[in-house]
Amino acid sequence: MEPDDVRSSGGFPATRHSAIERIRDPDPDTRREAFGDLVAGYWKPVYKHLRLTWRLDVEDARDLTQGFFADAFQKAWLEKYEPGKARFRTFVRVCADRFVMNMRQSSSRLKRGGGVQTLPLDFDGAEREVASRSLTPASSRPPDPDEFFHQEFVRALFDQTVNDLRAEYAERGRKIPFTLFERYDLAPVEGVSYAELAREFGLTPAQVTNNLAQVRRRFRERALDALRGLCGSDQEFRREARDLFGLEIE
């Protein structure tokens, strides 16, 4: 969908089915793609969870994150998720916990490259995020696992959405709207005003407003679309959307 086409769909494109629907699909390509989306959405929360809640060192956390998703794919246990019992992200976290416990019990630490298909995951970037927020395992008190996992799930979702949005606007040759969004909404601290951005980019404040409105709208649509893909059911998606954006989805 083109960025300017969104109004035709009532502001929200319901294009993606839930993760569980897709990883249970008989078509292997659909399953593989669904699994890829799940990995993209969940690997960072899982990795950070292992680093900070389980206090694993960098190498063990990397190995176990790789091993966790490889095992999930090979043994297809994510498909066993039952929507009535818990949210899908809670299920993923609990599965990760069990995986770590099993690995510890069997004393069979996964070695990198030891028969596990390696996923192209940016562990260095994830480690920089851990370091940049003083979220070190040495911190005195471990975070609440569910709260922390949710927080990092949202961050990963938004991060991925922003990357996709950047690519979309670059592809369309519309870098200014995205740059305004980056400067105003993604800055680590607030400070720049619409008027300052207008001066800097040779626009009127109304143009800055309209450009930001367009990118924000697109961001929300993409984030909701990605969120739907990472939830276990439509009901869960609606609940997550309410928690995330304060929005009711019908």
Added chain:
Amino acid sequence: MSSRVSAPSNGLSDAAVTRLRALGRWPEFESGRYSVVEEIGRGGMGTVFLATDDELGREVAIKIPNALASASLERRLRREARVLARLEHPGIVPIHDAGRLADGRLFYVMKRVRGETLGDHLRHVPDLTERLRIFERICEPVAFAHARGFVHRDLKPDNVMVGAFGEVMVMDWGVAKTVDSLQSSVASHSLQSQSPFDDAQGDPELVEGSTVPVDSLRLQSSSSVGSLRPAETEVGTVIGTAGFMAPEQARGEAAEVDERADVYGLGAILFLLLTGRIPDADPRAALRLIKVPRPLAAICARALEVEPSKRYQTATALADEVARYRDNRKVHAHRETALERAIRFGRTYRTAILLVLAYIVMRAAVAFLAGW
């Protein structure tokens, strides 16, 4: 197995994540006329933002539905905007503008109302006479709406704002309905007219005066003002608020709901003003227990009658009764004893009685002195 490779990054900061989450509810206007300042209220149906109207240089309040692409919420917001547009009264918040946000959601712009909710206001108004004056001011816009063919259906302290000078605004007309027995031809006609604010289907709820079905009720017993909030109106489940909702409304008898349902709501507000509590199943007992003056208790109990035909038939009649009590006149709802009548007579003609007594005493004193 395949995976989308995430681009190398340091991740979003906590501040950026918080800002992005806020984008979901933050309205974006294509015109650039309004600049949102902050969220000032959030209910089951919509969120109200404080904004500036940059064209006219004034503060306004903007209401948007909480849901994306929600036909039912859109209908309710549209209904509320149109009801407000029809009700030009100092006690009803005026609407300035309406339209669609960049994401397609409806919004409407209204006057920014300053003040506090009735529940909060009552905490620093202990004087009964002043409370009754406020009550009469609440009745005025409700009676005006009835005369225009609208029933509010969700009168409660949270939907009444009181300003610094005691001015009253009745808010939240999102569940108001038209009533055939009133001037519904005027109301229905105005609500049926098509505009860019309409959807293709129109709004059958408004035209037919029907209601959203009551699926469930969350009733609460007599409790203090501070516990009002848990029983707020919920989208698609309850029209009205338990404790302030007329029995026929609570039973989901939509056809039976008319202006007398609002009389019940006003009665519940009066009960709160008198007792500090929400009425329960036996309001008369509570009124007796708290020693509310009997004429006032009778007015309140009559407004809270289960059977609509036994209530005051209009908001004006209820307000008049309260005014009669405040003016020390006879109240129709209460049969006075001889003693009560004498006391009321004494209060009404206190000055004259005192003058006569003083004259009699003086004459007696003169006669006594002359004889002595």
